[in-house]
Amino acid sequence: MTDPNEEIEKQNVEKRSQVDTHTPAEKLADVSLDPEIRSDNETKGIPEAESSLTSDVSEDVAPAVEEFMAVAAEQNEAAAEEIAAQDNNVEVAPYISFEDVSKAFGDLKVLEGVSFFVKPGETLCILGRSGVGKSVSLQMLMGFLKADSGRIRVAGEDICAFNEKQMQEIRKKVTMVFQNGALFDSITVGENVAFPLREKGELDEEQMRQIVKGLLEMVGVAGMDDLLPSDLSTGMKRSVAIARALASQPEAVLYDEPTTMVDPLMAHLLGNLIMRLKDQLHLTSIVVTHDMRLAEKLADRIFFLHEGKAVFFGTMEEMRKSKDPIVQEFLDLDDLVLPV
Numbered sequence: 516m517t518d519p520n521e522e523i524e525k526q527n528v529e530k531r532s533q534v535d536t537h538t539p540a541e542k543l544a545d546v547s548l549d550p551e552i553r554s555d556n557e558t559k560g561i562p563e564a565e566s567s568l569t570s571d572v573s574e575d576v577a578p579a580v581e582e583f584m585a586v587a588a589e590q591n592e593a594a595a596e597e598i599a600a601q602d603n604n605v606e607v608a609p610y611i612s613f614e615d616v617s618k619a620f621g622d623l624k625v626l627e628g629v630s631f632f633v634k635p636g637e638t639l640c641i642l643g644r645s646g647v648g649k650s651v652s653l654q655m656l657m658g659f660l661k662a663d664s665g666r667i668r669v670a671g672e673d674i675c676a677f678n679e680k681q682m683q684e685i686r687k688k689v690t691m692v693f694q695n696g697a698l699f700d701s702i703t704v705g706e707n708v709a710f711p712l713r714e715k716g717e718l719d720e721e722q723m724r725q726i727v728k729g730l731l732e733m734v735g736v737a738g739m740d741d742l743l744p745s746d747l748s749t750g751m752k753r754s755v756a757i758a759r760a761l762a763s764q765p766e767a768v769l770y771d772e773p774t775t776m777v778d779p780l781m782a783h784l785l786g787n788l789i790m791r792l793k794d795q796l797h798l799t800s801i802v803v804t805h806d807m808r809l810a811e812k813l814a815d816r817i818f819f820l821h822e823g824k825a826v827f828f829g830t831m832e833e834m835r836k837s838k839d840p841i842v843q844e845f846l847d848l849d850d851l852v853l854p855v
């Protein structure tokens with residue numbers, strides 16, 4: 516029987532090997548150029564109008580934003596190719612992986628021999644009940660916490676022995692969108708988004724103004740440049756945090772529960788945004804979530820944690836067929852309509 520993962524990988528390799536005559540900016544401005552992406556969006560119910568990342572960006576700044584995003588998309592494709600070239604096997608090497616990772620806080624064993632991987636350009640959703648170590652896993656990937664044992668690879672590199680300076684280089688490639696946005700409270704929304712641009716120091720003030728304006732429009736918080744983070748709702752803060760993450764042109768984004776504590780419409784908008792970023796920027800993503808609908812929309816693979824152990828790792832389709840009682844209980848609970 517054909518392994519579904521092998522089949523998906525074969526299709527991805529074929530797709531990558533096809534000669535494409537469109538420039539990245541053309542592809543970004545009109546995602547409908549790629550019939551495979553279009554049909555994928557159609558089957559997932561994403562309206563055509565929402566397909567292009569830059570469709571909501573005003574005309575005066577659209578060229579600058581399209582160019583900026585095109586550079587990011589090109590860089591991510593190049594990173595994926597570089598990682599693929601590291602491996603002599605037919606299989607594409609992971610961009611991120613946990614290999615037999617354990618972590619405890621005193622007597623509390625949070626993770627015990629956990630393994631998973633995310634290939635370049637793919638999205639992994641980490642599911643599980645509260646307190647099972649989902650956020651701890653993300654913090655270890657960012658180097659904020661160290662594993663007790665096992666191997667962690669990020670951006671194709673083993674980061675376990677990395678010092679803070681080396682981790683800072685990794686954090687230029689991999690960025691995290693925290694639940695509360697983790698914005699700088701004392702500076703405006705616009706300055707928050709401009710922060711990574713200033714750090715890079717490659718753009719002048721006018722170019723930065725255009726990118727900031729365009730990114731805020733792209734994530735659905737147009738015209739909020741001069742507000743302070745405290746003026747924003749939770750969902751808006753998260754959108755701004757995504758805009759700030761994009762300003763650093765990352766290869767991968769880790770999202771910690773992007774749709775919790777926001778209304779259903781905001782959850783839908785954030786989900787669609789993450790989906791379009793994946794499709795059009797070839798971003799590698801990990802999404803920690805309790806939201807099965809979001810996982811269904813985004814995940815190439817699901818990793819299910821329970822009591823410190825990995826109880827499932829595979830596609831959503833495989834998860835639905837899983838005989839594991841814990842996975843089944845989680846799926847059944849999700850189907851329940853709870854009284855308000």
Ligand SMILES: Nc1ncnc2c1ncn2[C@@H]1O[C@H](COP(=O)(O)OP(=O)(O)OP(=O)(O)O)[C@@H](O)[C@H]1O
Pocket residue numbers: 620623625643644645646647648649650651652
């Ligand atoms: N720095 C820390 N020091 C001590 N214990 C911690 C630390 N960080 C997390 N923990 C504990 O590790 C366990 C896992 O926490 P984690 O935040 O990863 O859970 P989670 O799966 O993300 O849960 P939720 O879905 O509720 O956010 C919890 O019991 C938490 O109290």
